[in-house]
Amino acid sequence: MSAVLEARGLAKSFHGSTVLDHIDLDLAPGSLTAIVGASGCGKTTLLRLIAGFEAPDAGTITIAGRQVASATSAVPPHRRSVGYVAQDGALFPHLTVGQNIAYGLPGSARSAAVRARVADLLETVALGGDFASRRPHQLSGGQQQRVALARALAREPDLMLLDEPFSALDTGLRATTRKAVAGLLARAGVTTLLVTHDQEEALSIADQVAVMRDGRFTQVGTPEQVYRQPANRFTAEFLGDCITLPCTVTANVADSVLGRIPVAAAEDGPATLLLRPEQLVATVVSDSGQLDAVGTVVATEFLGHDVLVTIDPTGDTGPIVLRQHSLDPPPIDAKVRIDVVGGGVVFR
Template identity: 45%
Template sequence: MAELILNQVSKVFEQNRVVDQISLNIPQGSFVALLGPSGCGKTTTLRMLAGFETLSEGELRLGNQTLATAKTQLPPEDRNMGMVFQSYALWPHMTVAENVGYPLKHRRIPSGMYQKKIKDALETVEMMPYAQRYPQDLSGGQRQRVALARCLVTDPDVVLLDEPLANLDRHLRASMEESFRAFHQRTGATMIYVTHDQAEAMSLANQIAVMEKGRLVQWSSPEALYHQPKTQWVAEFIGQGSILMGKKAPENQTLTGEGVNALFHPTNERAQSAFLVRPQHVQIELINASLPQSAALTARVISQVYRGERYEIHLEMPNQQRLQAFHPMAVPIGATVSLNLTQAWSLAA
């Protein structure tokens, strides 16, 4: 295995720049998510890696081997990559074992080794008891495991996954996420996982490439992406949170302590900086309307949603700025609450 390198990779369809100069160095053995909304270019990027799409510009390399440039293209079968599709792409007339063994057919592998590779791949995804069944006799999660085993059977350097959980219900998605984590730990393969679901990306990947309109906007660990987004767009796309305008502050810094509330004090003449405030960093307390209101920051409750372990409270401040808070109990709609903001991330202008 070797480092996977994307150097200024672009793809243009009829003068529409779908992927725009993406550059990434992906260490071997990484679990990387390509994350972004529909139409951002993440699947096209994956298809270029697989060899299903040509490059308009740039270069792809796996270690010292050039996979593709704008003028040359190594065929998919020579890249030692495996791909798992959203639709599973299993042959309905073949058994599970036959589907898994299909990529080996043209490699002239001796019969004994052929059977062993199929057995090992099926055992890795815990599907050996279903070897003689047909795809139509399996659940969605089981079919996805078969597709993963078929990918694994050729010992790929890189595993490409194109929204593999999109067709599964929530329970199966959670189960398959654990399967992907276990698969990655057992094989040590480099995994590139395309998704528009931030929760999937955050729970599976050790590095995330966030894409918007064909461009790479941030390349970070899940923790850094959540706590230190580089742009307002990323801050709004990743996790729950509110963008508040406040007093001028240094960019790209985590601010804590009593000074956070002063950033949004009602007497501030002009808000000059944007801040990300996560709901868990908003403390609220109901104000008794019959008593004098001395709180520096207040807000009115405009709606709330019960989330099981907590309530998600939606608030509006006197200057019409809105934010979210988490609270263990319901709060009356229309009530006034005091605010204590414990942390904020100052966004770049």
């Protein structure tokens, strides 16, 4: 089946400042795509163009096989078959939960068909019982977001747009709510585009991740691809902590202070090796085996489940910080050997 959303060459400027610079994006049916990037990079502007709140300066937007926007024409937002959930949920405070969900549905909110539809939607978002009669102020932040999602689902949109819907929630509630929402959307088979500045959020629930910088995508791929095989240094560093080391590449093997590390499709010669902290494992060596040591532990930082271990390696390389389980971390001043799990990526 063809993509539910096809964006081609989208460009947008405000007051002479370029916000989107010829963006291309496809969303497969039933998939969840996360756009992640720093504030001001153009994420929300892209969402607003797709929703129909703004018009592109160039390019086209096609939803479910129908072109809905170009530089010269635009289908109104309410005719695009798009659901939209804003950061704060945007519920009407003077209406009950049931009335909020029924808003926009054909027919009276008191009709049996609409009440049945509202009840089904509330069950879908795990808010059955008496929730239909409550007011938004009587709900938690996570419950309000689920009501907003139910309202957006009511019209059975082809595409769901989520604009940082979990950022206002507490850390624990944010994690449980996003997991619940992702599960609901997957079961409903709704194609979804999520905008977020939270890298963990994007990597944990998305089928596809698009990393944005200054109005352009630096890489689009699966969470594993963009994290493990970043196309450039910006993408690598934006998505998580990195360890960078000077190396020399020969036949797809990088020779560094950590030994010989396999790398993919790299040209021979001097380069910079990139690894993730969790790829490194430090093992304390005995006095008799110090010739195998690659460094000395100079600091540790306890993080609960994990510990950050700072190692001063032999050679001219600066300190190396690795992440490992906190049950038995190497002590400060210990001589350690560092083993690398998996391969690395090199940049020039």
